[in-house]
Amino acid sequence: MLTQLEERLIDDISSGDIAELSTLAAEASIPDLISVVEHVPAKRGAVMFRLLAKDRALEVFEALDAGHQADLLDALRDEQIASIFTDLDPDDRAALLDEVPASVADKLLRGLSRHERGMTAALLGYPKGSIGRRMSPEVVPVRETRTIGYALELLRTRSEEYETLYMIPVMDDTRRLVGVVSLRDMFTAAPDAIIADIMTSPISAQATDDAEDTARQLLAIGKIAMPIVDGENRIVGVLTVDDALEIVEAADTEDVARHGGHEPLRRPYLSTPVLNVVKSRIVWLLVLAVSAVLTVQVLEIFESTLAEVVVLALFIPLLTGTGGNTGNQAATTVTRALALGDVWSKDVLAVLWREARIGFTLGAVLGALGFGVATLVYGVAIGTVIGLTLLSVCTMAASIGGVMPIIAKAVGADPAVFSNPFISTFCDATGLVMYFVIAKAVLGI
The missing domain is CATH 3.10.580.10 (CBS-domain)
Structure with missing residues (x-):
């Protein structure tokens, strides 16, 4: 929640009351100033930023995400940009240069002293995502x-x-x-x-x-x-x-x-342009929409089975939801274990065996419950189908959910990409196939 001072600063930025904005900004604490800059678009934040003393402006700037820093640079004067960029640590400069166009990056580097340019260029020489890009070269052994x-x-x-x-x-x-x-x-x-x-x-x-x-x-x-x-x-x-x-x-x-099915904004939410938020979500939605066609295709293949035993359709949401949740639980747990170093790529078989047992146990409990409830309402045959399907789906979903992040890590992909959205879609389609195959076998249709 914004403090009263932060709200007054935002109001003055919006109204263009530079005199009062300058007075309040001089009195505000650094955390207050950071909060204000993160709650307004970059162009408006730059209005207040220009009124700050150099040392306070640098403290605020260093606290921002690299993406937000890049947006703020676009709205500042050249001389202020050069001053701020020079005072940044080499690793902070390297992170910022990744967010700006190549022409801007080249201009910023040319403004540095030979020594500072050399340290920054050395960091940029390491691969993206490596610790060399994030370390500080300022060390004297x-x-x-x-x-x-x-x-x-x-x-x-x-x-x-x-x-x-x-x-x-x-x-x-x-x-x-x-x-x-x-x-x-x-x-x-x-x-x-x-x-x-x-x-x-x-x-x-x-x-x-x-x-x-x-x-x-x-x-x-x-x-x-x-x-x-x-x-x-x-x-x-x-x-x-x-x-x-x-x-x-x-x-x-x-x-x-990525667990939620969108790309990270890399900027504070309220100061991120609406179009950027749309871009962060639309690709995933399109991918998931295409993936969901698999589920539709499965239903179409088994349309005759549904027509013969209409009651099977009632349990589809239960089975697909259970499979997706089971797979996501396993994927989230293993992704976290990978991040902490508790699990490595070589452990894929151990994780598969472990998650298969976990899934089987979960499926046995849920399957017994599903069998009892479905049998009371629809008879033993339907109860058997539901019980066996829950047992099979939970075992399959936990196994797949557990190994997918490890496979992703092994091939150099982000394990989070193979989490909730993709596993849910995969488990939906695969779970439906298992459901109808079991139903055809048990019911003889």
Whole structure:
């Protein structure tokens, strides 16, 4: 819910009352300003953004999603754009450049100093989706042969070059990672002690590793940061816990969106143009509409069976809904397990066997209940059909729902894409086939 100050700021932006807007914006907190910018279209948000002091404007800008940042840049003056872009961290610049047209990206890069342009270009050289694009190259490792006193002095004199001061990578003479040392350990050690004597074994990731997997690994081990190395184990950057949290949050948001059958907006909802929202949903709706034709085709094939035993039609929503829900439960559970590293692609057979047993047990319980209710109303024959179908559909749906995310991961696709919408459609069509085959066998039609 918006605060009274945020509502007044939005009203002043809409009415064009620049004098009052300037006064209120100067008094507002950074969280208030971020909330306002996220609740209005980018062009209107830029009106208030121009009135902010440089340091406050940068804080607000850094808090926005990369897509929203790109929209805001379109509405700002060139000189303000250059100032903001220069002050961003290299990893934030790389994320923003992915959202703007190539001509704009080239212009922004040309405005950087040679040093800053080099760091940003280095990140852009890594594949999209890799941790190399999201790490900070602002890291100054210390050599293992240096003393603690030397290292502490290095931290004092070059602190602005460090993304984090709490975890310092340690390298050998060839810049290869050999350990890490914490600021706490350095403070408690004697000044003449050698770094190699207090460093610990490093947990690192390669710059080409998947960003989401690496971020989740860092959060799982509970460290403040993780060194990032190249193919030869040379230090090229560091991933901090706050950046890891952002990566995981963005990935989870994307998964939730795709579970619901649409693409993530990558911008705050209220500030996203209506046409962009339509584009994020229409493709999935078209795909699902085409997929649903399979269900219609199945019904058409078994039209004569339905004509002979009309009561079978009454149970179609129950069976398709149960199959879809069972498959989605399995897919959601396994997708989450993949994200946390509890399950790997090599575990596909173990997951299939496990979900088949789970589905069979669920189907047995639901099938027994369905048999009892259907038998009381429509007789033993129909009850048997419903019971056996529920048993079969639940077993099939859980098995398919469990292995589909793993297959997707193995072929490099997003497991979330193979979640609710596609599994529901697949289970609908397959479940109907099983239903009518069982009905024909039991009823002799």
